[in-house]
Amino acid sequence: MESDFDILIIKRIKLDDGMEILEFTLDQLTCKFRQEFGKGLFHASALSREIFKFGNRNFFDANEFTTSPVFAKQLKNKIKLTPGKVIETFKENNLTKFITLLSDGERIESVIIPMTNHQTLCVSSQVGCKMGCRFCETGRMGFKRNLQVAEITGQLFNARFTLKENIKNIVFMGMGEPLDNLNHVVQAIRVMNEQRGFDIALRHITLSTAGLIGGIEKLGSLNMSGLRLAVSINAPDDKIRSWLMPVNKTAPLQRLKRALEMFPLPKRGCFLFEYILIKGLNDSPKDAIHLSEYIKPLPVRLNLIPCNPVNGFNYESPCDDDMNRFADVLTDKGIFVIKRWSKGRSVAAGCGQLGRKC
Numbered sequence: 621m622e623s624d625f626d627i628l629i630i631k632r633i634k635l636d637d638g639m640e641i642l643e644f645t646l647d648q649l650t651c652k653f654r655q656e657f658g659k660g661l662f663h664a665s666a667l668s669r670e671i672f673k674f675g676n677r678n679f680f681d682a683n684e685f686t687t688s689p690v691f692a693k694q695l696k697n698k699i700k701l702t703p704g705k706v707i708e709t710f711k712e713n714n715l716t717k718f719i720t721l722l723s724d725g726e727r728i729e730s731v732i733i734p735m736t737n738h739q740t741l742c743v744s745s746q747v748g749c750k751m752g753c754r755f756c757e758t759g760r761m762g763f764k765r766n767l768q769v770a771e772i773t774g775q776l777f778n779a780r781f782t783l784k785e786n787i788k789n790i791v792f793m794g795m796g797e798p799l800d801n802l803n804h805v806v807q808a809i810r811v812m813n814e815q816r817g818f819d820i821a822l823r824h825i826t827l828s829t830a831g832l833i834g835g836i837e838k839l840g841s842l843n844m845s846g847l848r849l850a851v852s853i854n855a856p857d858d859k860i861r862s863w864l865m866p867v868n869k870t871a872p873l874q875r876l877k878r879a880l881e882m883f884p885l886p887k888r889g890c891f892l893f894e895y896i897l898i899k900g901l902n903d904s905p906k907d908a909i910h911l912s913e914y915i916k917p918l919p920v921r922l923n924l925i926p927c928n929p930v931n932g933f934n935y936e937s938p939c940d941d942d943m944n945r946f947a948d949v950l951t952d953k954g955i956f957v958i959k960r961w962s963k964g965r966s967v968a969a970g971c972g973q974l975g976r977k978c
């Protein structure tokens with residue numbers, strides 16, 4: 621039976637009269653090859669290998685196609701490979717921000733973050749965002765449109781094969797709210813996860829949400845065990861959170877907590893909570909105690925991130941001592957805390973800065 625995602629792919633094929641290769645898992649590609657050309661796994665695997673493993677845009681050079689020239693010609697007229705064009709890169713030490721120009725002229729930003737032995741790619745899921753978080757430049761842009769599946773996987777294609785980076789982890793923490801573009805994001809994750817393709821394990825993919833409850837419930841029902849869920853919390857109570865993140869007015873903290881309690885985590889799995897520390901707003905020891913009370917029953921690793929400069933948001937990040945004091949209160953309460961000192965500020969690639977002019 622066809623899943624939601626297969627139907628989505630088939631609809632797009634009918635619309636565009638072309639197969640955007642970056643939208644397909646190997647199974648889906650094999651199925652299309654059978655339906656449309658009477659071919660199967662042999663050729664689908666070859667195409668998948670050339671594109672997703674080698675980034676070979678001249679995929680018809682592969683043996684499997686040179687020995688089937690008629691089929692290769694048919695395919696040539698059907699297949700599209702359009703990851704978007706990387707038009708600008710910005711560097712801060714080993715961190716790279718890149719801008720992709722999409723086919724309709726819109727631009728999105730992605731960030732390659734250096735880790736010890738590999739790189740993490742932070743991808744965008746929308747052009748702009750509806751959520752309007754005050755500390756976020758993308759939120760200030762407003763919403764333009766959802767990204768298509770290939771525009772999401774295209775960021776990984778370009779990071780690996782255009783910029784030649786060794787990407788092993790993906791975080792959906794770029795422009796947009798991924799759960800607000802759930803079908804396309806889930807299909808993109810399936811393509812990124814395809815073992816005979818990009819081959820990124822689900823446990824190395826993190827989807828970060830501002831807390832869309834319906835999206836969390838739907839994601840929980842999709843049997844994507846291992847996929848990591850991050851939640852942008854940023855406040856110890858509803859009053860501060862609703863001011864900072866308008867989504868909290870419809871999805872307040874207790875409802876969010878109930879949705880998380882129902883979310884199927886893998887054995888010994890946990891949520892990642894992100895807390896942007898803002899001087900004088902959410903960084904007092906009392907705030908830390910309230911936050912610990914909220915978190916305590918949930919399995920959570922908490923990332924503390926000092927806020928970055930954002931146009932129109934007249935707050936500062938706390939000093940190191942205040943950040944340490946806040947972390948110590950939480951640690952004393954048994955919360956696992958990681959302090960993240962901001963990377964990428966000088967190229968506007970830090971948390972909340974995508975969309976800001978460098």
Ligand code: SF4
Binds near residue numbers: 756758794795830
């Ligand atoms: S923080 Fe995320 S959800 Fe909030 S406005 Fe920015 S991109 Fe959207």
